[in-house]
Amino acid sequence: MADVAERAGVSASTVSRTLRGLSTVSPEVRSRVEQAARELNFAVSRQAASLVTGKTGVVAVLAPTLNSWFIGSALSTLGPELRAAGMDLLVYLTPEMSARADFFERLPARRNADALLVFSFDLTDEETARLDDLQMPVIYVSQHSDGCPSVYVDDVAGARRGTQHLLNLGHRRIAFVQTIGASGFSFSSNERLIGYQQALTGAGIPLDDELVVATVVSDKRRITEAVGELLSLREPPTAIFAEQDELAASVIWTLRKGRIDVPERISVLGFDDHPLAEWSDLSTIAQSPSDIGRAAGELARSLINEPDADPARHIVLPTRLIPRGSTVPLRGDGEETAGNGAG
């Protein structure tokens, strides 16, 4: 920076002011400094600047993996969003338990970021406590955390809406397939189950535990088994609501393999609007990871820059039904537009 100052014939302070875009620099000096900086190919060192400002200009993200549609999409929006505000995106990945333990032990983000975004974890109380030690805003994405800022979609309402869609189509025996925890990775499953139950109850349909089965998304064998359990009920479902699109796609595949036509014999509804859903012509409840990423970025920025911002602000994003070909009226006796289809 001294070089630039010398070349432009000004002091280091003036260079600093110019490069930070402060208005207290005369146009003439400004252009001289800018040119000198360009010629010298100079860029301010964040490290040095942060030493005195106390801000790192970095937002950190803690995620189990980047290999996920949701996280990938959210970060792909978040990154440019932050960049536009002059901030960088730092990623901490904890695909394994050991990496995760190490993260919480050392908290490497400490002092090296201005805020931390926590993606999709089932955190233990102990881990949450550790995050409180971090002297920075911690924002939870896709999960609630009392007293902490967070961003998530209204899973309950979404699942309620999805179930209602099936009810409107005349379905009464509606199964719910939930995912079970792939090692500490939360997918808001309970909320979705609750929404499903609320809709049924609201329609005066008693809950039937036999209609709720659980499986690991990637376990085809278990999925086959779960679908088998549903089909072998005395009164099998005419519609299946899967907690995630990927699971829904597996369910459809399993059903068709068993010569059960979808949607003719069984309607299937997913959740997420994963690219797979459009591809498979799967009706689904859409959430937008992109919007979530954007909202998380804005929240982070406001928490960093406005000390008096609400420290526990929740942003709840909506979901919306996308009817496609995998859900149809039950034997033609119901229609989405026919009210709540109770008759």
Add this chain to the structure above:
Amino acid sequence: MADVAERAGVSASTVSRTLRGLSTVSPEVRSRVEQAARELNFAVSRQAASLVTGKTGVVAVLAPTLNSWFIGSALSTLGPELRAAGMDLLVYLTPEMSARADFFERLPARRNADALLVFSFDLTDEETARLDDLQMPVIYVSQHSDGCPSVYVDDVAGARRGTQHLLNLGHRRIAFVQTIGASGFSFSSNERLIGYQQALTGAGIPLDDELVVATVVSDKRRITEAVGELLSLREPPTAIFAEQDELAASVIWTLRKGRIDVPERISVLGFDDHPLAEWSDLSTIAQSPSDIGRAAGELARSLINEPDADPARHIVLPTRLIPRGSTVPLRGDGEETAGNGAG
């Protein structure tokens, strides 16, 4: 750090030495310092340290998006790899041209990272020149760059092997479907086409331009059209080699929609071993983004820590054939094990 020093009854220098694991600290003092640091929940500030060491402890990645199987998988391995070496992963995302232009204009990574990993771009010469301005190692991933370190798979050999597989199955009319540039996003397509051509030529089969069609991966209409072109040839292909699994899956879907059985009437081969491939029972040429990420991480570390390391080291990773259900012998007259199938 002064606090820790005071609490442990030593000087700041000693705390620094202890926390960096230097051996010139007596065991007794060491344990006292470590305990003090723990009690104070102290962590060294990278910013301050890097100011004097000149190293940031950060590896930056430039990628178009995180919403990609390849990039997501590679980074999911790279991140923990770096973390284990005490380094952080910074991500620059340029989904749009404007963000990309901005990155190359400002080069925000400059002075804020120890190395830059460039993922999957078709860079212009001008952009490459800008990266040379960056006073740090720049590593190209999934692409060659003369005189620069890089990590990639041998696409030519992989495509040759894939084509040979189809030849071995008795196919002679083998089409190649290539992808055309989704805005600056390179998928090594030319190399794969070359491998395909090499294998045909090696088997004494003349190249037929009509058997090579191009399409955008996400453009279903164009894919349908391209498949139509192939099917309407006087002598249609009996096998189709798609440059990517996602494209191969689309091709299969299109063929089946047109009542053309796969693999009975036409064999289809993909490239990548995307999760979709296993799911669709698609034969493919596998590459491992995870291995690529690991190799890139190691290369970055060696370039950062060993000033006399070969500054233009190339790491070429292998591919391997994964035969699944989408490729079968031509009318039963050939087999993979029957030599090169030339007869």
Add this chain to the structure above:
DNA sequence: GTGAAAGCGCTAACAA
């Protein structure tokens, strides 16, 4: 094996 002192590159407060 340990401490004192200098200084990394920048920004902020103050003076001019």
Add this chain to the structure above:
DNA sequence: TTGTTAGCGCTTTCAC
């Protein structure tokens, strides 16, 4: 509007 000065928190000589 601009320059001067004093650190930010750490590492690194260089003494001891």
